[in-house]
Each structure stands twice: as structure tokens, then as C-alpha cells.
Amino acid sequence: MIFIENNLNHLLAVCWFALAWGGYTRYALWKARDTACLASVLHLYREDWMRRMLLRDNRIADASVIGNLERNASFFASSTLIILAGILTVLGASDRALSLLADLPLVQPASQGISELKLLCLAMVFVYAFFTFSWCMRQYNFAAVVVGSAPMIGERQVSEQQRNAFAARAARVLSLAANQFNLGLRAYYFGMALLTWFISPWMFMLTTVGVVLILYRREFHSDVLEVMVFTATESAPNEAAKDAVPGQSQTQSV
16 A cells, blocks of 8 residues: 555556557547548558459569568567567666666656566567567468469459459458557557656656557548548448458558
């Protein structure tokens, strides 16, 4: 009880952070069901991509695009491991890190226990980011296999209905992978907000709100969405969002 009373502002900031992160994820999931957003529009583009791929005999370019997407996820996964190594190094020398932070302006003093708790929370955020990026990489591998199994143009035993079903299935796999990439990027955004906890718990809470507003603006009201959405006006982007990843937003641009 004494620990809670002495660090109530820090505990409140952590709860606010978790509520903002989880709440925005759930809100984006709910809003994408009936609102055009980057997630739904990008899924429509992926469906168009897969349908056009079925009209080509040479699919080297399609495989190359999927490989580039996988390399993006691989880059972030590797970067996350480097960040985690740095955090663990600082955690092992927390006394020195505290003395360095104490010399910075606007930094509120904190006990060694609270400082180590902050580092552990930061490490958990990037551990989560690593798992999402690594799962994204695997799903892009699955997408490459799916594209490799695509029916060729001259296969008469494959009906048009089967081709459309394949295009929808392949687009869904790509959207699932993109969703994981997006979740990993969100972890980076919120990880940046968590850094301000070392300055002040109140600034931490304010920065968390700012991150949520940035994410919302980019996903639902960005300029790039206005450019792309014109192709989705006749295709019900809300239904595509449901089919892509129920309850999740999977854009790679946020």
C-alpha cells in the first residue's frame, strides 16, 4: 500500500497508457467496419492485385513485391532486437542511467525501482513489436506460397468462380500479414510515447494522447486515403474491412 500511495501518479500513467493503446486498437477495429479507412481501401487494392495477377503468365514481379514487403518486416524485426539489447544494457547499469537522467532538465526524480519498472515496460513494448514483426514475416512467406500455387491462365479445369475465390483468399493472407506489420508499427509509436515517462508521468499521459490522435488522423483522415479511396466508392470498403481482418486494422502506413 505504501508503494502504491507513493507512486500513484506513475501507476495512473501506466493504466492510462494501456487503456489508450488497447482502446484505440479496439476502436479502429470497430470503426473500420463501416468507415472507409486505409485498411479497407488497401484490402480492395490487394484483391485487384490478385485478380490481375491471375491474368499474367509471368508472376516474377508479384513475387518480388511480396519479397520486398517481407524485407521491410525483417528490417524492423532486426531493429527491434537491437533496441531490446540497448534497453537490457541500460537495465544492467541502472545506477549510471539514473545519474545521467538526473542531470537533464525537466526530469522528475524517481527511485531506482520505478526507473527499472519503466525500462521493463519499455522492453515489453518492443518484445511485443518483435513478435508481431516476426509473425508478419512468416505470413508474407505464406502469401508467397499462396501466390506460387495460383492457377495459370490456360488451366481449363479452373472455373472463374474458383479464380475469384483464390484472389479473395490470397488478398486476405496479404492483409493479415499487413495487419501484423501495422501492429508492430503502433508498438513503435507507443514506445516513443513511453520514453517521455522518464521525464514526467503527466507528460507521458499527454504524449500518449498525442500518439492516439496521430494514428487516428493518419488512418481515417489522411491525404493518402483521399487519393486512394476513389477506387473504393463502388466496392463497399466497409465490407472489405470485415473480410480482410475482422476486428483489426491492417494498413502499413500508420
